[in-house]
Amino acid sequence: MEIPYTVSTRPDTGLWNAKIGIWLFLASEVMLFGGLFSAYIFLRIDAPPGMWPHGVLNVPVGTMNTAILITSSVTVVLAWASLKMRRYRAYWWYMLATIVCGIIFLVVKLAYEWPQKYDHFGAYIKPEALGKYEQYLGNEYAAEKGLPPRLEITGHLHNPEALKDPNIKEYEVALDPLNAYPTNPSIDRPHFFPLPVTHKIARIEKEDVLRASMFLPTHNTYFASYFTITGLHGLHVLGGVLVFIYMWLPVSKKVYQRNPEHLANRVEVSGLFWHFVDLIWIFVFPLFYLL
Amino acid sequence: MDASTSIATHHDPHAHAGEHHELGFWRKYIFSTDHKVIGIQYGLCGLAFLFFGFCLMMLMRWQLAYPGQQLPLIGKWLPHIFGPGSMPDGKMTPDFYNSLGAMHGTIMIFAGVVPVAFAAFGNFVVPLQIGAPDMTFPKVNAASFWAFVVGGIVMLISFFVPGGAAKSGWTSYTPLAAFADTGPGHNPVFSGQTLWLIGFIFLITSSLLGAINFITTIIQLRAKGLTWMRLPFFVWTQFVTAFLLLLAFPPLEAAIIMQLMDRLAHTSFFLPAGLVVNGAPVSISGGGSPLLWQHLFWFLGHPEVYVLILPAFGIIGEILANNSRKPLWGYKSLVFSVLVIGFLSFIVWAHHMWLTGMGTAVSAFFQTTTIIISIPSVIILSAFFISLWGGSIRFTVPMLFATAFLPMFGIGGLTGIPLAFNSADLYLHDTYYVIAHFHYIVAPGTIFALFAGVYYWFPKATGRKMSDFWGKVHFWPTFICMNVIFLPMFLQGMAGMHRRWYDGGQGWAVANDHTIWGLTGFEWNKPISWGAWIMGLAQIPFIINFFWSIRHGQKVSDNPWEATTLEWTAPSPPPHGNFVTEPVAYRGPYEYSLPGRERDYTMQNEPVDPAERTPRKPPPELVPA
């Protein structure tokens, strides 16, 4: 006896096996990312004012990546529709477009966005030393305007060896605009186009610093969440891309020739996974980049 | 001979028109995609892990009964296996005790009970019981088994890395778990706790893949005529268990990923600011929350305990009906109760966190849901008891274990009720009372059901029966010892003895300053430990019986228990594809003792005689003349 309902539908449920299987899998993935999002919510709620950064991610690049992922969702569903209409050539091109979009997304994230963070430096100033660095923090101005306090000095670190060497007593930082001009009203809120690091240098003594590091997962809970969620999401994107590559290679054409509906179903199932990955990004983007 | 009419009775594995070539040894027995082979693989590996976890416990019991003393005979050898930090000169260190405790729990639950109860029995029995040729996704099934093997091996390897295995409890609470096994002399990846986390991810993956398979199979591959309300109760319990695994495990997986990040990338998901470890402030960002770990852990942790008991309910149901020659009483109530348990189990988890300082409103919510969830459990147990009433009971070996299950689970369940109340739990939390409560449910509860299932389905898998005599030799000491071990623990707990004291309470006044039933709390450790070691000996007949009977057990027919469900219509062992022609179900699963029939059982695939369809007439003596 062969296993029934692998391609044709079972009459009372109206579904074929893999369709139920993938939706069950997606349900578990909702719970997985739900667990991560719940961590995000509680860590953010618990962060004291001024400890949760805003505007540290590149919004135009993030927006472009979002658009790329949305486009790939469109191309994959068009790929599936082409298969259902038995147009293999069109399917092949749409599938290739989907794969390319996925790869671009990953490359942008891993080769540009993430490394940008590793090169960015931030030093949290000790509460008792905040007054000393008022010229870079502008907390009086912030309090007047009802803005959250500024507790960190960020920018480009000119002497990275200071992080490891206990003999070096201060950090030499080319300041970000917010720390260079803390009382400038145009920098109160993050900008769409990220402002470049200024040439203004600040020397911060290590004994005034609570914690200093590059923008790594260890820097604060925001980056911990950011790298973990986008990392896990990226792994899912990679997984999807690999599956699509398999469906695009000549080996899948053989499946199509034996039973075209079988390949159409496989593409539908992997397409569902891909849309889910897109769905997660739809929430990740505003929560981390915009808010 | 069995009554199957639609199954070819000769056992030629090539009976179905040679569609596929004969598989080589590796594809047939090792990397098989056949649900029966995978079920047996899960069963053997799971039983091996159960045995290993049991041995860990027996070691712990030495420390509890004779703390600080040299373990005779094997004591000097253990440091050669577990490293010099474990038992120098045969005397247990506190760290090693903690490792034993954490790994005993983890391995028994996740590498022992779940693989055997859910994956092994489920894989072997469910497709046969629903008349299917295999699971819907055989390759995924194989992947799920091998993920389990990898996860289990990683857990075992963790014993042999510097620092030893995880030692922060099976619950791995942070911040302790985040800092355990770190620092000089420890490898960041090859440390006990990190390997525990990594191994767990493989075990979770295995369960998720398995759950998807079970749910889809039960929905899609039921034979013709096998409606939902004609399913054997075992299939229902496996169905709900699969949903629990599917939806409850992922938040823990998320938390495990975050704890890995805390350990490896020095993030602070679960670590608050201001932590001082070994006298020095730690260089982390802080801002995290240990409570977050607890919420995410127990979100799985509670449904997990229902994962442990529901398959047991299913197995017991099958065996009770079969050995009382009566249908299960209250089939609809049983199904409804299992569904309600499944749903409610997701919203009771904070009853494991009564001592974390939550306020009265949310505490009241969880207390309420916890009490409500006890209702369907009582319904199920009551239905089982009532099922016996008026039955023609025969005490086969499976039935011995099944009838013992009932009062044992009763004790376990009822003793949970005080724990459901925040106020009572303030005293009982983290005491031996809790250990006794949950062990009564899992040990003489679930594990008895697993033993019952092994004796019951062994003939279907091998075509031979295990020895009845040695089955009884296995049962009686095990049953008695279970009570010797766990009953006194309630008293120890109520006296105030805590869990996870590596000296068994020797250094604590509350365990030494008064007696309960003649012995101090600490002194009770001795009879409990002896009970555990004797129970260990009592498993030897089972192990020998099991392996010996595979080749030399008494050969039996395809339906030696004269049971009614579809798996007994297939040959023993069933060939690849299970059924030659598609089975059809005409009846419910427990048509025992139908009036007017020659045999006291009617199989599910036996067509319904038109004469049977007449409306029920009252017996003549009740009709007025």
Place this chain on the structure above:
Amino acid sequence: MNNPPDISQDPKEYEEYAHGIQKHVRGYLMVGALLLTLTALTVALSYVDFGTHKANIGIAVLVATLKAAAVAAVFMHLAAEKRLIYRILIFTALFVLGLFWLTLLAWFDYPVVH
């Protein structure tokens, strides 16, 4: 949309079936355009001051939910999907909301200290 007619057996019926799919293609492209527009809207709205930060978060999550609903309903065919799938998803939604909401409740419900 399942069990399409076999093209070798019923070429004419198959043509009708393929034409039906073609109509859906327009829908996919329109939803794609809608999603891109909503993305731009999300970004734009994030720079508008709605009073409290919570309001901004609320609005962004609302737009995100609309986008997610469009992807689910159209791309993932949920709008036309079978009851069984809905049932699975309803329970998932309930449990994930339970995870969020109950943990949130526990987070802030500290005993009153007098």
